[in-house]
Amino acid sequence: AIIRVESNVKEFAMFVMKSETDKAEVMDDLVQSYEKITPKGIQKNYFDAGKPQGDPNWNEETKNYYELISNTKNIQWGVFSYSMPGTSDSLHAGQGNYDTILNNSIAMKEALEEAWDYTYDIYPTYTHLGWGNQKHYFPLDMARELAGGNGVNGKPVLQFTYQFTLNNNLVGENQTPAFDILRGKFDEQFRRLAKDIKAYEKPVLFRLNNEMNTDWTSYCGMVSLLDPDICCENWRRLYQIFEEEGVNNCIWIWNPIATSCPYSAWGEDLCYFPGVDYAQMLGGTSYEMNNYKAEEAPEKIVSFKKHYQSLYQKNKAAFSRWSMILSEFACGSGGDCSGELGRNTQVQAQWVRDMFKELHAKEKPDWV
Numbered sequence: 001a002i003i004r005v006e007s008n009v010k011e012f013a014m015f016v017m018k019s020e021t022d023k024a025e026v027m028d029d030l031v032q033s034y035e036k037i038t039p040k041g042i043q044k045n046y047f048d049a050g051k052p053q054g055d056p057n058w059n060e061e062t063k064n065y066y067e068l069i070s071n072t073k074n075i076q077w078g079v080f081s082y083s084m085p086g087t088s089d090s091l092h093a094g095q096g097n098y099d100t101i102l103n104n105s106i107a108m109k110e111a112l113e114e115a116w117d118y119t120y121d122i123y124p125t126y127t128h129l130g131w132g133n134q135k136h137y138f139p140l141d142m143a144r145e146l147a148g149g150n151g152v153n154g155k156p157v158l159q160f161t162y163q164f165t166l167n168n169n170l171v172g173e174n175q176t177p178a179f180d181i182l183r184g185k186f187d188e189q190f191r192r193l194a195k196d197i198k199a200y201e202k203p204v205l206f207r208l209n210n211e212m213n214t215d216w217t218s219y220c221g222m223v224s225l226l227d228p229d230i231c232c233e234n235w236r237r238l239y240q241i242f243e244e245e246g247v248n249n250c251i252w253i254w255n256p257i258a259t260s261c262p263y264s265a266w267g268e269d270l271c272y273f274p275g276v277d278y279a280q281m282l283g284g285t286s287y288e289m290n291n292y293k294a295e296e297a298p299e300k301i302v303s304f305k306k307h308y309q310s311l312y313q314k315n316k317a318a319f320s321r322w323s324m325i326l327s328e329f330a331c332g333s334g335g336d337c338s339g340e341l342g343r344n345t346q347v348q349a350q351w352v353r354d355m356f357k358e359l360h361a362k363e364k365p366d367w368v
Contacts, residue, residue, distance in 0.1 A: 255283025
């Protein structure tokens with residue numbers, strides 16, 4: 001139930017009741033008893049995530065890599081290219097075949113490394129729960145081919161983003177697998193995922209359901225009764241299955257987006273935090289969309305530095321002892337939703353140059 005003054009979309013109260021039996025009358029009594037009062041005092045969030053605890057079951061390589069990346073003074077890079085869609089029996093129409101995707105991924109990686117004269121430290125990729133009725137699984141052979149790193153063997157470490165979506169996050173279709181996951185209907189698939197990741201053996205930066213505090217993902221609160229607890233329960237369910245299957249090489253990254261959307265307290269990022277026992281790293285994502293009129297872009301664009309200064313300050317109180325990995329960021333070139341596509345490429349290029357300048361400055365700010 002949503003209670004608000006008519007046409008006021010910012011200030012409202014939301015009641016959520018969870019019950020196995022019909023409690024409509026009880027709910028109605030609660031709603032009718034609502035009375036607005038004048039707030040007193042000062043808002044304060046007392047949540048403190050404390051110090052992250054490494055998984056005691058990690059294998060030696062994963063334990064060493066976690067220490068390495070948590071304490072490194074060097075910036076490590078990786079670039080998203082093609083998604084790893086899973087084994088060949090899970091590829092859906094329009095994505096091509098397994099060999100094509102593998103060869104394209106290798107070609108893109110080699111071309112970028114040559115152009116930049118830099119070898120990937122991290123290999124970031126995406127895989128979904130599936131597409132429609134087709135399930136996707138951990139791309140074990142592809143991961144070994146493209147990644148296979150442990151931080152010291154000269155190969156990139158796999159950053160594996162796994163998303164609970166069956167339609168590439170097309171939330172306009174009002175479809176979410178969240179409730180079926182909650183009911184255990186994907187447990188068998190999750191167990192295979194866990195076994196394959198364990199068989200990979202090398203460390204995996206496992207980023208589950210990134211940008212959950214939004215209105216554009218298939219696992220966000222907007223499509224699951226405005227209830228972030230469902231997202232948290234499903235996170236913990238998968239984590240428990242991984243533990244039961246003996247997965248000992250996953251470093252779990254909790255990665256909300258910098259600005260929660262919609263702009264309501266119920267959907268703020270901390271409402272989606274699964275708990276300190278279910279994650280080991282904090283992920284940071286902040287995008288500069290650069291979607292301005294060409295003549296306005298130089299003045300309105302927000303720098304990489306300001307984006308991450310702001311995100312650092314936001315997380316500082318609750319996650320003061322956590323490592324934050326900037327697992328996804330970019331600057332757009334001017335989208336086609338309000339003008340010519342690519343109209344701000346020069347401003348985009350300058351944003352990137354300034355980013356490198358900031359990251360390589362001798363006097364680094366706290367957030368680097």
